[in-house]
Amino acid sequence: MTERGFDLADRVAARHDTDLYRDIAPVDRVAERSYFAPDPGRDLPVLDGEEHLVFAANNYLGLTQHDRVQEAAAQAADVVGTGAGASRLVTGDTLVHRDLELRLAEVKGTDRALAFSSGYAANVGTIAALDPDVVFSDEFNHASIVDGCRLSGADVVVYDHRDAGDLRRRMAARAESSEHTASGGPPSSTDGGEDESWLVVTDSVFSMDGTVAPLEALCDAVESFGAWLMVDEAHATGLHVDGGGIVQREGLEERVHVQMGTLSKALASQGGYVAGSESLIEHLVNEARSFVFSTGLAPPAAAAASEALHLARHGECRDRLWSNVGQLRNGLESVGYEVWGDTQVLPIVVGDRLDALALERAVRERGIVAPAIRPPTVPEGTSRIRIAPMATHSRSDVEHCIEAFRAAGEEVGLL
Template sequence: MANNLLRLFLESNLANLKKNGLYNEIDTVYGANGPMITIGNKSFINLSSNNYLGLATDPRLKKVAQEAIGSHGLGSGAVRTINGTLDLHDKLENKLAEFKGTEAAIAYQSGFNCNMAAISAVMDKHDVIFSDALNHASIIDGCRLSKATIIRYEHSDMDDLRKKAKQAISLGKYKKMMIITDGVFSMDGDIAKLPDIVDIAEELNLITYVDDAHGSGVTGNGYGTVKQFGLEEKIDFQIGTLSKAIGVVGGYVAGKKVLIDWLKARSRPFLFSTALSPADIAASIKAIELLMDSKELNQALWENGNYLKHGLVKLGFNIGKSETPITPCIIGDEKVTQLFSNRLYDEGVYAKSIVFPTVPKGTGRIRNMPTSAHTKEMLDRTLAAYEKVGREMGLI
């Protein structure tokens, strides 16, 4: 490295992260990311994937992806506004709108891109955004990019939201005001109070924006958190991902046609990044069709999530306030949390530690992500490992 100041900065800060238990070791998975994974030459029960419905390895998705490569090639060849919009893109967006109960939808290259694109395309320095304190990093970055004033409200605290919104209105200086929340909060597994948020928005004339990355395919019989509360006509922006329960890659915004037309004209990731590939689009369409045709995978996911939750609570672990299959096992201290994860690894369970800055200091946790593809035998082996390591470390 040519610049010594850069080297010193990097080395000292990496050393500090490792000293404080905040450095995340990255493991390479050999083969598919399913309920079982292989790292090195060892097999693990996989509880760290967002592949909620097991669709990332579904043979039906593989088949249509291969067919799309045969008919449409590997890449889309351009950005959407030049000649990168394939007939498959139109089909996907129509299917997404049907799935989310909206007039239209727009697809992006990732869920992260959605939040970078949609927020900054609508909000600017003359506006204000009320953002839940536990919103995802992509929402935070999207808000920053917009240059709007950002006001955080306490997590799911509707009194705090209403108070801060009224205070902002009283200043009389903001043109537009938006409430942004995750539908399902990925670190705790709790669900946003969307009916209350809609009530406040209607009372104070606020735009509503829900990022349901961890809800789509999971809540509302698979249709998502907005659908669970019957609020399709009340939420202005429905954000989703194709990378989690759908099992592929990409993201989307669903809403009124006028909103989607504006995003196609003004959202920068749509305008300046090559479009989703044919195989990814075809597989995503197939996954959504499967979700709409059958509730079998969704029901299996919830059964497995509830089974694991019950087992951990019975052992004496703290799983917080999760309302979804996302099952945090809250340990607290960062170093202890990482040691716990490492010991689970030794026992053949791959469940990664989540520590600061992803979660607040002192709330380190193992985030377990059971899927519909796990068997009860896998979950029983997981619970046995938790019991062994928990007793060994004096945590239960």
């Protein structure tokens, strides 16, 4: 009989052969220091005896262990329930969802906000629901943006990374081809009418590089062609002005049509959100399939994110994070590393994937968890260690990390 199934064992073996295999390592808690266990497969994990400092998580403000965040989640579970129980269009819309969305809209400077079950669902559902004719997408955008573009059925034009000039050129070329067709020229696969809807999508902080999109220049380009701009603030929400993101830091609330972000990073919870105009949110409530056909965000997650956002706005955690970022960057550069980016994400670019894996192992032996990031997540030849401090790391924790990287770099021949 003809075999039409899938040889998955061979696919996994191929990943092993090319040093691209990944596994998952259980931890005892989500915090700045944790006990880890090797991937047990189907068995229960057995934790190692040594605690490690975690410089790898997106828990940037360290709020997953904050008493007030945990109390908010516990109270919501007690009063509202552990799960939403249904789509929010049925019976899963609760007061804690509305409280979270009100706070998000205040921070983002928009009419309303809408919480999704994940950041991935927010991106995929929003892009598809907007149903654009053309999407202009930064070449390094997150996979959820890429998949949203695919599901939307739009013509996708990829512009050079963080290059507003290249975006302008590509938009001008599309407009020129549309005008040519309208004047009677022969159509092509890239032609459209003057009534096309255009969406430009970018991350604000690129999580593997630690770099920031040139949002003001992108706004200028978008406005020149009458398009819409959507900004993914997943790695920026909670970290800037009044607990906002890069859009707030640069005062661009009135110029960005769609602000998206997650609750699962600095806000220490789970889920995603979209913030924008009243009509945008009403449209997504009715048309975003990942919202309509998903059970609502669990009430404890919504309450935890709401309290974390309050702490990000009014507490000292943001200041502590940026102090740790500065100390860590200066220390790593002083021992001889080149550190990319200008955010809380501090990539040490090694280049060769085997060197990156060796450095990861060497720092782990010294009590530091920081992952090697390899292709296809990043381009070939740019393998790196992605370092991300938390607000809850002490100054001595940061010094320990710097010393571990110094000794590990010397051991593996990178310094």
